[in-house]
Amino acid sequence: MRRKHFEIITIAIFLLFSSCEVKREKLNFTVDKVEKILFIYDSSDPYAGEIVENTKWAFKYAKLNYDEFDLADYPEVEIENFENYYVIVFATEFIKKISKEDCERIKKFVASGGGLAVIYRGYNENLSDVFGVKLKDRQNLFLKLGKSGFVFNVNFLPMLAGTFIPDSILKDLSMFDFIHFGDKKIIASSSAGVPVAWILRYGLGKVIFWNTSLLSNKLFRGFITQSIASVSDKFVQPVPNFAVIFIDDFPTAVPNVKKKIIWDEFGLTMAEYHFFVFYPDMMKLADEFGLKYTAGLVFNYGADIKPPFHLTEWRTGKAKVFDKEIEVSKTIARQFKLKNELAFHGYNHFSLLIDEWKNIENMKEALKYAQKKWKEEGLGELPITYIPPTNLIDSIGVQALAQSFPSIKVIAGLYSGFFDVGQYREFGREPWNGKFYCIPRVSAGFFIDDYVKTLILSEIAMLGVWTHFVHPDDIIYTPDEVENPELVRNWFYLPWRGKNSEGLYFKFRDWLQKLKENYPFLRFMTCKEACNEMMRFENLKVEYEFMDKAIKIKTNQKNVFLNVQIDFKYKNLEVINAVVLNTVQTASTNLVVLRTTDKYVLLKME
Incomplete structure (x- = not known):
């Protein structure tokens, strides 16, 4: 049975990558850079408290490093050094506060290969081309309540495509009324066919936009984690499995x-x-x-x-x-x-x-x-x-x-x-x-x-x-x-x-x-x-660094399970000191599940 399982996994890998090689080597390296996310919210936003709490829990479970920026302190406190992060996360309707100058910096960050995840519907006209939408009516922001059921159009997660949640469960998705433009992949739509979540390329980077407050619900917290992964060039998530x-x-x-x-x-x-x-x-x-x-x-x-x-x-x-x-x-x-x-x-x-x-x-x-x-x-x-x-x-x-x-x-x-x-x-x-x-x-x-x-x-x-x-x-x-x-x-x-x-x-x-x-x-x-x-997972410490065409991973335990997601642009993968358990393609990444065999793991890609 084990031999058959390995053959199936190998075939799956080659469907995602032109080549994949698994090796074991004696490694010893330092992780010099802490990979971080910039989490932008607004403590004065009366409706965004739950999405902020859910996001922080998502970060904790996935052991993601992040810095916070509270727009309630803006512009007296400036947003600095976007280049220190690999993804920016918006979790407030009040992103309209962000100045045109800072919006230009955000656009440059994404165009250079960074990720932007809008996990709570909001709008800033200076980021319209990054979002791929513009407001239909500035005076009436919200889409009139109609059919609000929910269908996933693609495999944002494995098994998800075609999944439908009826209007009786999701009565109001709380969406802005947008006009869409440009190329994008629709992740989910309402019962009436209105896009609810989508992902698009902007320059070398990626953007995901949830035009809803749905992710404020604790039960949908995993979609916050996957949203961040989906716009990352490289992403590492340890799991207890x-x-x-x-x-x-x-x-x-x-x-x-x-x-x-x-x-x-x-x-x-x-x-x-x-x-x-x-x-x-x-x-x-x-x-x-x-x-x-x-x-x-x-x-x-x-x-x-x-x-x-x-x-x-x-x-x-x-x-x-x-x-x-x-x-x-x-x-x-x-x-x-x-x-x-x-x-x-x-x-x-x-x-x-x-x-x-x-x-x-x-x-x-x-x-x-x-x-x-x-x-x-x-x-x-x-x-x-x-x-x-x-x-x-x-x-x-x-x-x-x-x-x-x-x-x-x-x-x-x-x-x-x-x-x-x-x-x-x-x-x-x-x-x-x-x-x-x-x-x-x-x-x-x-x-x-x-x-x-x-x-x-x-x-x-x-x-x-x-x-x-x-x-x-x-x-x-x-x-x-x-x-x-x-x-x-x-x-x-x-x-x-x-x-x-x-x-x-x-x-x-x-x-x-x-x-x-x-x-x-x-x-x-x-x-x-x-x-x-x-309890073992709570004691797990994971450090990783994203190189140009590699990921260095260092842990304090062996036999650690990792969900690693890599952008489609990488065609070849070499895995050192880990066993490949599964590979699958999501809406915007190749997802590889690994079990480490050493405290030092190296992934090389081309």
């Missing part, structure tokens, strides 16, 4: 009840479905695609929030195997832990919120009881990862975990949502208690529609990771079973397998297959392993 698939509410206190959508397909109760269908099918996917899971165990789905505690619900689900009745949840848990991570989702399914539990002592007693029963049920070592029920936890709940569940090191909440209920987390230390590390989840569900796909690709572009969760009962959460539309997980009443492979299982399998084809280097691992990789 992992994927984690969580199975929430599994194993759980599953009842012996009949649910129509499952009974109609299999003639099984919920407990039997868990044991005979869902669990084997998920293991089959793991074997086929090299997956590892992190599953969130719940002892009692309902149960009490005050002592005495019990395991009555946990023992309810039964199935017959060779005429012997078994406890479904415990049997699955004992098998599952042998190859995967068994995480803790709760003694019951009540979120650790003080409003639900009334006092912290009840929380702590339930957590202690769960640890005792974990050992008695033969579930192995106490869990490392905690997955908050309903993705909610408050600061009191975090305190209860810290005080009464010493084995827990990781909290896997949500990447988006609301901060005060334990959501809207970043990869890193839990802000309420640094004892815990956060591995937030970005996407969910077995059916990956284009919107979810976009979020996944954004996460991979941002940090080189994918964090996703599913539930065994996703299938039964149909519109007629759930009153709250936000809780629907199976909008189209899809079966699990289906007569013609149209079910949720095969939808997810198809997605995994496409992801593997486009991101074959992505490493699937447990949340515990991902936490270790993230």
